[in-house]
Amino acid sequence: MLQKIKSVNQALDAAVPIREPTKFHEAMRYSLLSEGKRVCPVLCIAACELVGGQESTAMPAACGMEMIHAMCMMHDDLPCMDNDDLRRGKLSHHKVYGENVTVLAGYSLVALAFQHMTTATKGVHPKTMVRAVGELARLIGPEGAAAGQVLDLLCGGNSDTGLEELEYIHRHKTADFAEAAAIVGAMLGGASEEEINRLGKFSKCLGLLFQVVDDILDVTKSSEQLGKTAGKDLLANKLTYPKMIGIDKSKEYAQKLNKEAKEQLVGFDPEKAAPLLAMTDFVLHRQK
Template sequence: MEAQILFLYLSLLALSLNFLFQYLKPRLSRMLQPSLETQAKAAILSRKEVAEFLDSPIVEVVEEEEDEDIYTISSSTFDFDPYMASKAEAVNKALDEAIPVGEPLKIHEAMRYAVLAAGKRVRPILCLASCGLVGGEENAAMPAACAVEMIHTMSLIKDDLPCMDNDDLRRGKPTTHKAFGEGIAILSGGALLSLAFEHMTTAEISSERMVWAVRELARSIGTRGLVAGQAKDISSEGLELNDVGLEHLEFIHVHKTAVLLETAAVLGAIIGGGSDEEIESVRKFARCIGLLFQVVDDILDETKSSEELGKTAGKDQLLGKLTYPKLMGLEKSKEFVKRLTKDARQHLHGFSTEKVAPLVALTNFIANRNK
């Protein structure tokens, strides 16, 4: 009898320890995970071949035979344009509902003016696609997708202010401070930032996943994310090329541009129920396309007109900003686009070929966009 009781106690102890381990494992993993700042630095410093890449001659890039299970499906069977149109329509509808007209009227009008302007919606679509990649439902990720777009729009409102980049045109329309005045523009940006977090918490997911998502989003916009990139960008205006290197430029854009694209994808994977390994793969993929987005942006700023872009062209050069064409040259920047595109694709290996197709197509869209 005593032996049976002892066995029962030992069995209960074993079950309890196993439960405790399973409960603590994901928390310990995230506690030990490097901060966004550390990850960004690692992404920069790990690029040991930078010097070789910059010193290598410019070559005609021959398209390699694409991997049958991932690349071919996106180009031959996946219809990307209807996918983007339907997702953008769903995001726009959700944003419209998330920011109803109310008092104070001017603030809400300015918020809606900025957010509902004709944007590409790359970040929210990336969030939705990443959620689907790990098996999640789109409706669960939509609040986070809207939150990311609200924060992105807030950053554009602030960037366009006279004290920052001083721009008059955004998404084919006068910038928010031109339409509503600087005071209302600043307040509407702050309101969008606040609403983003409030709105994201309406998602029906576990409290643990929600806390994780909130922490990721908060990190991406502070002094380890958007603010860091913008501050470095401002302080770098007018610097001579001899004073900076590719690492300096990458720091700006990993924080200013890439981090929010990265966070959008990571939020989708978190909300979709992805494992730690899946989320890390999504993070690496999104970091590549985040940087890719900026390199393409710099090329377009130098090669397209304001009418084509829907925003002021040539502004970076006028302000003496650091850009990839300025640092690398235009042709080398185009070669860098191909390299980042290939790197991004490689991080998607191992996922379902059907579910990975939108992200492969989105990568191609970012690499080949013309505005």
């Protein structure tokens, strides 16, 4: 993880250099280069390598995933969304650059993500590239992550909302990003349809696991430990797994998702699957 994170950080730094307008590019880099777990880009690279591809082939797409993820964090923290002052132990983007710049920098990062992915990727057939771009766009759009965010905002703390709606929110708001990372990485690595489907199922479980653990941490850790505002979901009366089924049941569900994710990797080369197996345990046991 640490080796891949270092490689991703170097690639991100090179992909978004300081240029004119200087202040705006600094704003784009502020959240993009802040210290993070880089789960989606590392997942993209690991999926590519699992099916026989190279890190260099997946790196532009991995950077694109992180650009899109940075945009989501920037916009999620806005007053009109989750209204949060902290992110990764630093002031949220809009607290430093203002809401207007945050919106524009976020849009620019999404545009740059697709530009970088399509122009910097080498050795991939154009048809595969088009399919990968389409899959990424689908999973972050109105049928994917955006749909989860919208339902999350609309539901709020509505007492009539059930577990099915909560799972829909988390599967789309968070798990679709993981699915996009794994599927795109697998496609660029030359995966078969069966391998793509299995990695899609793996990443859905991994993404949902990430969100369930996130819900647990929100009510069990401090702001200093998390690097972001603790207890904000409770204060905002938002839907979470601990709120719906309790802490203990949420932890049991996390263990179940961990097991289901690992089952999808059975049959792959054990050495190449090891990073993905380790990542699954990392997500389960993370403390921030």
